Structures are given as structure tokens and as C-alpha cells.
Amino acid sequence: MWSWVAHRITGVLVFFFLFVHVLDTALVRVSPDAYDRVIDTYKTPIVNLLEVGLVGAVLFHALNGIRIILIDFWAQGPRHQKAMLWTIVVVWVVLMVPGTYFMLEHTVTDLFGSAS
């Protein structure tokens, strides 16, 4: 039930981002400067943090989507749906920890200075 709700919410969020993302990428057809200016906003701390949210949403949607496919097509799928839910939660955390580190590395050093 909650995985179904989360699948919907992440799906809708990613859909709206895709709309914006195709529009911003289309600026490569206008001028290099127009594109570089909009991409610079992607590098600001707040948008950078939103990107972590986006990657987290996509990753959950992808993992849970695989789980849905297994439930639908694998004979043993429905029996293991709960175990598969916990599996994808663990995989999500394991991938998001290093992912978040690399995505925010630059922003954090920029804001708070290098520790070394």
C-alpha cells in the first residue's frame, strides 16, 4: 500500500521534472550562453540538494518498478513481495549514501570550506 503511494508520488514528481528538463536542455539550440546560464542554476546549493531528492525519487521508482515486474511475472513474486520491498529499501539506502556524498561534495566544500 505505501509502496504504491510512493510509486505514484515519485512518478508524478519525476514526470514534472522531465518536462522542465527537456525545456532547459532545448536551450542548447538557442545559444551556448543561454544554456550555460540555466545549467549554472543546477549547480547552486539549493537546486543541488533538490537533485539528490530527484535521484532518490528516480531510484526508488526504478527499484520498486522492478519489484512490480517480479510480482507480476515471477510465479513466486507475490509470495515474496514483502521481502522484496525490504530488499529495495536496503539497496536504495546503500546506493544513496555514496551517491549523496558525490552529488553534494562540491557544494559542501564550497559552502563550508575544505576540512584539510
Add this chain to the structure above:
Amino acid sequence: MTTETAAEAPLLESPRTRSSGRTGQRSNHELYSWLFMRVSGLVLVFLVLGHLLIMNILDGGVQRINFGFVAGRWSSPFWQVWDLLQLWLAQLHGANGLRTVINDYAERDQTRFWLKMLLYAASVLILFLGTLVIFTFDPSIG
């Protein structure tokens, strides 16, 4: 549902006869849509997670992206095909998902109709614009 007094109540048709001419030959398009979500979803797992890994995580992530970076990538047919496939599958997968969400939550026929028209118009715009940009990209612009 309308309530009427017994005196003026018309003969009500059986609900079974209501479906306008579609009885007996229902289309399979909801089945194909269900299957498309699974097939496109599986392909998108690789395309989109690959895209996010390259663009947001590896080698400095989003900080290194600019016009020159895009020009370098799209000089290769491999990434052009990747992005084109990703664009079409993601937009169709997303539009089909939103169609389901609209059908589930918009209760008035009019609301449902116009929300879906807006969705289809936006989808056509995005597919057209995205395809145009990939095919007509010019690295020496400006």
C-alpha cells in the same frame, strides 16, 4: 444520480445496455498499456539510472556540465541514440502513468477530459521539441 418522483419516472434502461456500441468487441489497449509500462520501465531503469550516474555523480557530477560537455556527448551517435530513446520512452511512460493518475482522481468527466488533453498536448510538445533538439543540435552555434 437524479431522483424523480414515481409519477414522472421514465423507464430506465438496464445499465448493461448503456455501453455505446462497444459491447462484444472491447479493445485490448489497456492490456497493451499495462505491458508497455513494464517493458519501457525495464529499459528506462538502465537508460535513466545510467544518465543520472554520469550526469550527477561521476567525475564531478553536475558541476562539470556546460554547452561544451553536451556538444562533446552529442558528437557521438551512441549518446544521441541513448538520449532519443530515453526521451521517447520516459515521456510515453510518464504520460501513460499520469493518464492513470488522472483517471483515478479526477471524478468529473469534463475535468478528466481536459486534464488529459493538457497532458497529451504537453507530451506532444516535449517529444517534438526534444527530438528536434537532438537532431538539429549545432555545436558551432553562437
